[in-house]
Amino acid sequence: MTLAFSPGRIGSLTLANRIIMPPMQRYEGTAEGFATDYHVNHYARRARGGVGLVILESTAISPEGRLMSDDIGIFSDAHALMLSRVAAAIRAEGVPALVQLSHGGRKSRPHGGGPLLAPSAIAYDDRYGMPRAMTEADIGKLVSDFRLAARRAVNGGFAGVELHAAHGYLLHQFLSPLSNLRDDEYGGDEARRAALPARIIRAVREELGPKPVVTMRISASDNAEGGLTPEMAARALSRLAGHGLDAVHVSSGGLVPPAAQTMSPVESLACAQVLRAALSIPIIAVGGIKSLADVEAILSAGKADFVAIGRPLLIYPDLSRIL
Numbered sequence: 001m002t003l004a005f006s007p008g009r010i011g012s013l014t015l016a017n018r019i020i021m022p023p024m025q026r027y028e029g030t031a032e033g034f035a036t037d038y039h040v041n042h043y044a045r046r047a048r049g050g051v052g053l054v055i056l057e058s059t060a061i062s063p064e065g066r067l068m069s070d071d072i073g074i075f076s077d078a079h080a081l082m083l084s085r086v087a088a089a090i091r092a093e094g095v096p097a098l099v100q101l102s103h104g105g106r107k108s109r110p111h112g113g114g115p116l117l118a119p120s121a122i123a124y125d126d127r128y129g130m131p132r133a134m135t136e137a138d139i140g141k142l143v144s145d146f147r148l149a150a151r152r153a154v155n156g157g158f159a160g161v162e163l164h165a166a167h168g169y170l171l172h173q174f175l176s177p178l179s180n181l182r183d184d185e186y187g188g189d190e191a192r193r194a195a196l197p198a199r200i201i202r203a204v205r206e207e208l209g210p211k212p213v214v215t216m217r218i219s220a221s222d223n224a225e226g227g228l229t230p231e232m233a234a235r236a237l238s239r240l241a242g243h244g245l246d247a248v249h250v251s252s253g254g255l256v257p258p259a260a261q262t263m264s265p266v267e268s269l270a271c272a273q274v275l276r277a278a279l280s281i282p283i284i285a286v287g288g289i290k291s292l293a294d295v296e297a298i299l300s301a302g303k304a305d306f307v308a309i310g311r312p313l314l315i316y317p318d319l320s321r322i323l
């Protein structure tokens with residue numbers, strides 16, 4: 001048997017194989033952030049195609065944290081009800097599913113006139129505009145929004161959640177020294193920049209108990225002078241894992257606009273290897289994986305425990321057409 005098609009464990013879940021569908025926004029949500037029949041069909045079709053785990057696209061925990069005007073959210077029971085239909089359709093194919101919980105921070109498009117929030121008042125670019133540095137009250141609400149979103153997801157039939165701390169969104173903004181200039185308990189040094197993500201993992205784990213899966217997606221490199229490097233990301237995740245993470249999904253980039261990247265981009269796959277050497281929980285690698293030979297090479301070299309295949313699955317829902 002190939003390594004790709006051998007079963008593997010993430011927390012309490014046993015996946016039938018090592019191939020994961022990573023979160024990919026479909027831009028098909030309603031203006032209010034509801035999932036639709038489109039999502040039911042899209043995700044069920046990919047589950048039927050043979051992946052071991054489906055991770056639903058970025059799903060906002062609050063209206064002010066939405067990434068797009070056509071993304072989806074899980075900030076009310078009505079939103080969760082529609083998502084529970086998506087979860088049921090994936091489960092009917094015998095595949096477990098997680099939902100990726102997100103808040104865009106300074107890269108949000110707040111719905112309904114909500115505030116643009118960030119660790120510090122530093123804009124991503126002129127288009128998003130200047131965010132407001134989060135107060136203790138904002139942080140308390142954020143933690144509560146993550147907790148409630150995770151509860152709704154699991155009540156709705158998902159096996160757990162992936163916390164979005166990649167691609168320059170809010171939790172990534174807290175982890176990176178380029179976007180977090182706070183000098184309180186949430187910023188100032190590496191340990192304090194990890195304090196809010198740690199608080200959120202603890203809150204979600206406390207809410208869900210030990211069984212549901214909790215993963216975190218990170219950008220392990222900012223590709224910019226003074227930003228996160230894979231080694232810094234490995235140290236951050238070493239602090240975070242013990243608060244209740246079952247796996248880390250290693251992506252890269254997104255904190256600063258492409259034109260502001262002062263270093264040549266570090267490939268996500270290379271980052272995964274650094275994280276795997278530093279952590280004892282499963283690592284999911286992603287980025288440009290296109291063939292069975294790619295998957296076998298990554299798994300047999302011990303660079304990761306699972307691989308995610310994104311864009312090819314949008315074109316060919318059946319894994320057999322890709323691998």
Ligand SMILES: Cc1cc2nc3c(=O)[nH]c(=O)nc-3n(C[C@H](O)[C@H](O)[C@H](O)COP(=O)(O)O)c2cc1C
Binds near residue numbers: 022025100167310311
């Ligand atoms: C259309 C599209 C939407 C995406 N949406 C998300 C998302 O919601 N959350 C996320 O963490 N990554 C998102 N990504 C990144 C993918 O999960 C993945 O990391 C990236 O496509 C690289 O993997 P690939 O080379 O296999 O496609 C998106 C990518 C694409 C192409």
